[in-house]
Amino acid sequence: MATPLEKARKDPDSMKARILHKARLIFGQYGFHGATTRMIAEEVGIDISTLYYHWGEKSDLYEAVILDINEDLRTRLLEVEDIIHGMPIEKRLSISLDLMTEYLFDHAEVSNLILFRYFAKTRDESALDFHVPEVVTDIARSLGLAKDRKSITNEIRMQVLGLMNAIHNFVSGENFFRSMLKIPREEYIALAKETIQFLLLPAFAGTRPNGGRIEERNSAKSVEKNSKA
Amino acid sequence: MATPLEKARKDPDSMKARILHKARLIFGQYGFHGATTRMIAEEVGIDISTLYYHWGEKSDLYEAVILDINEDLRTRLLEVEDIIHGMPIEKRLSISLDLMTEYLFDHAEVSNLILFRYFAKTRDESALDFHVPEVVTDIARSLGLAKDRKSITNEIRMQVLGLMNAIHNFVSGENFFRSMLKIPREEYIALAKETIQFLLLPAFAGTRPNGGRIEERNSAKSVEKNSKA
DNA sequence: CATTGTTTCCAACAATCGATGGAAAACTAA
DNA sequence: TTAGTTTTCCATCGATTGTTGGAAACAATG
Numbered sequence: 001m002a003t004p005l006e007k008a009r010k011d012p013d014s015m016k017a018r019i020l021h022k023a024r025l026i027f028g029q030y031g032f033h034g035a036t037t038r039m040i041a042e043e044v045g046i047d048i049s050t051l052y053y054h055w056g057e058k059s060d061l062y063e064a065v066i067l068d069i070n071e072d073l074r075t076r077l078l079e080v081e082d083i084i085h086g087m088p089i090e091k092r093l094s095i096s097l098d099l100m101t102e103y104l105f106d107h108a109e110v111s112n113l114i115l116f117r118y119f120a121k122t123r124d125e126s127a128l129d130f131h132v133p134e135v136v137t138d139i140a141r142s143l144g145l146a147k148d149r150k151s152i153t154n155e156i157r158m159q160v161l162g163l164m165n166a167i168h169n170f171v172s173g174e175n176f177f178r179s180m181l182k183i184p185r186e187e188y189i190a191l192a193k194e195t196i197q198f199l200l201l202p203a204f205a206g207t208r209p210n211g212g213r214i215e216e217r218n219s220a221k222s223v224e225k226n227s228k229a
Numbered sequence: 230m231a232t233p234l235e236k237a238r239k240d241p242d243s244m245k246a247r248i249l250h251k252a253r254l255i256f257g258q259y260g261f262h263g264a265t266t267r268m269i270a271e272e273v274g275i276d277i278s279t280l281y282y283h284w285g286e287k288s289d290l291y292e293a294v295i296l297d298i299n300e301d302l303r304t305r306l307l308e309v310e311d312i313i314h315g316m317p318i319e320k321r322l323s324i325s326l327d328l329m330t331e332y333l334f335d336h337a338e339v340s341n342l343i344l345f346r347y348f349a350k351t352r353d354e355s356a357l358d359f360h361v362p363e364v365v366t367d368i369a370r371s372l373g374l375a376k377d378r379k380s381i382t383n384e385i386r387m388q389v390l391g392l393m394n395a396i397h398n399f400v401s402g403e404n405f406f407r408s409m410l411k412i413p414r415e416e417y418i419a420l421a422k423e424t425i426q427f428l429l430l431p432a433f434a435g436t437r438p439n440g441g442r443i444e445e446r447n448s449a450k451s452v453e454k455n456s457k458a
Numbered sequence: 459c460a461t462t463g464t465t466t467c468c469a470a471c472a473a474t475c476g477a478t479g480g481a482a483a484a485c486t487a488a
Numbered sequence: 489t490t491a492g493t494t495t496t497c498c499a500t501c502g503a504t505t506g507t508t509g510g511a512a513a514c515a516a517t518g
Contacts, residue, residue, distance in 0.1 A: 015465080029350045033263035037506065047467045049508075054465090058506065115348050119341060119401040121258045123265075134409055154410045158399075158424040161406060165398040166391060172348040177390060180363060181383045195387040202431035244495080266476065276497045278478075283495090287476065 004055060005064045009071070016054045019044050023055075023065050028109030031116050032062055032128065059127040066117065069110045070132050076103050077135060081142040089144050093204050094197060096143060097167065101193050104171045111171040118165075136160045159203075166196055233284060234293045238300070245283045248273050252284075252294050257338030260345050261291055261357065288356040295346065298339045299361050305332050306364060310371040318373050322433050323426060325372060326396065330422050333400045340400040347394075365389045388432075395425055 008016040022043040026035045037058050041048040055061040080099045084092040104111050122128045137152055140160045146152040170177070170192035178188045237245040251272040255264045266287050270277040284290040309328050313321040333340045351357045366381055369389050375381040399406070399421035407417045 030352065031260055031262065031349050033260065034349065034352060036504085038504090048506090049468085050466055052507065112348060115344070118398075118405045119344050120260050120263065120349075123259065123263060136409070154412065154420060155424065155427075157410060158406075158420055159428060161402070162395060162398070162424055162428045165402070166395065169347075169391070169394040169398065170387075173390070173394070176347045177387075180365070181386060183383065191383060191387055195384065195391055198384075199388060199391045199432045200428060202434065203428045205431065265474085267474090277476090278498085279496055281477065 005067055008064070009068065015046070015050070019046075019051055019054055019061070020064060020068060023061050024069060024109045024113070027062060027065050028112035028116075031120055032059075032122055037061075057127075059124075062128065063130050066113060066130075066132060069107075069113050070135075072107070073110060073114075074135055074138075076100070077139065077142070081138075084142070090201065090205060092143055093163075094201055097163070097196050097200065098193055101167050101171070101189075101196060104167055105174075105189050105192075108171050108174065111168040115165075115168050115172050136164075139164070163200060166200060170196065234296055237293070238297065244273075244275070244279070248275070248280055248283055248290070249293060249297060252290050253298065253338045253342070256291060256294050257341035257345075260349055261288075261351055266290075286356075288353075291357065292359050295342060295359075295361060298336075298342055299364075301336070302339060302343075303364055303367075305329070306368065306371070310367075313371070319430065319434060321372055322392075323430055326392070326425050326429065327422055330396050330400070330418075330425060333396055334403075334418050334421075337400050337403065340397040344394075344397050344401050365393075368393070392429060395429060399425065 004016055005020075008014060008020045011017060012021075019040065023035075023040050026040045026043060029035070030039075037051055038048050040061075041051045044051070051061070055064065077100075080096055083099065084095050087095070117132075136157050137149055140146050140152050140156050141149065143160075145156050145159065174185070174188060174192075178185070181188065181191075183191070233245055234249075237243060237249045240246060241250075248269065252264075252269050255269045255272060258264070259268070266280055267277050269290075270280045273280070280290070284293065306329075309325055312328065313324050316324070346361075365386050366378055369375050369381050369385050370378065372389075374385050374388065403414070403417060403421075407414070410417065410420075412420070
């Protein structure tokens, strides 16, 4: 109950939480430099100084936003992990992709913010260079791509990044891609899911000649405990 | 020989071209709002007003940058198309991915700018909402995923977008991902190539049970002509 | 009620942004 | 050289940015 972020997450109706929520959307749409504190304040319907009263500097608010979506994402990943637990590898992957795609389409700002963090630089790098614990390792273990934390190679890490980014791309690119395909949102979402499965599932299908760096299944259950960071 | 962009592309040593080149890099790293005209001018080593003399408004320069990388990318795609022509589908895809990955790692700002355009909004949308001809259709035909322009479905379009974005992600995300994997650049590039092939090739491998929506091969050669926009 | 602490807004600040007018410099052509 | 054109820079503008001080409004406590 110390940091402003913890307060905001505890009471979603509080002013801190309302600001944080709108900040997620604005930062997600325009990026750090594209978003202005005035845009966020106006979206909440408050004066700009109220925003500063609650969150301090712009970069502090941005940091809170990143940590916030990271926590949400981690929570959702744990839920998905629970659902797919015990299933064979192909089903685990297929269902994970579907559920995460569904979730991210409902919270597109999460994908936006993650991609911004991956790809965009910031003028004052030092202010925004806080470290967020990467979930890549947890995903790899949850999917069964590696027995435990220590056996996760860089190859597997890259594969997981590829999986995650495939989803983020179709979610964040919705506006651009949809105007290109000229289809309604529901159709686009369905098509995105279908395409993700089509592109990525075969790589992890049980019997493939090359690159057999995937575990068969049922290797977790004992490691399941230390998923809490 | 009318537009400033055409002049710049014609004479790469001209001031216009020098500004355009640095603008590519800066816009690519920081995005439209993150980049400032002063940053670009300083990078070139000129006064800011010289930049305005040659390119006018910031958004005009940005537009020129987008059109410029689009032209470069199209040129490279045509070269690749020439190389893979006549090969079987799997080889075509494999080599295309490799060559385009190689090319984009050498011109990372191209991937950056494309992703920015896909994912980021701009405060003044109207100024930057110029239309760039999409190459998705050409890629699909070149790869042999469809016989001709008219037989390209939205499913195929989405698959091509998935292919392209997979490359862009690993290229643009190099800084972020590499600091996570703690490996040198060459190793990262090799790993990226390997991962892209690992993830995406199986989906288009000849004999697969589901989703057989790919043409076999050797259906182009007559359509080859109208690739020039 | 009065008082104390918390929250919100108004007004303004310095810094930085995009952009321009005009003089100086550099170049071209005679 | 001279005249004319093109290019570059200096100085500056207004608008917008992030940020803050301080007054008002509100809430809780005695």
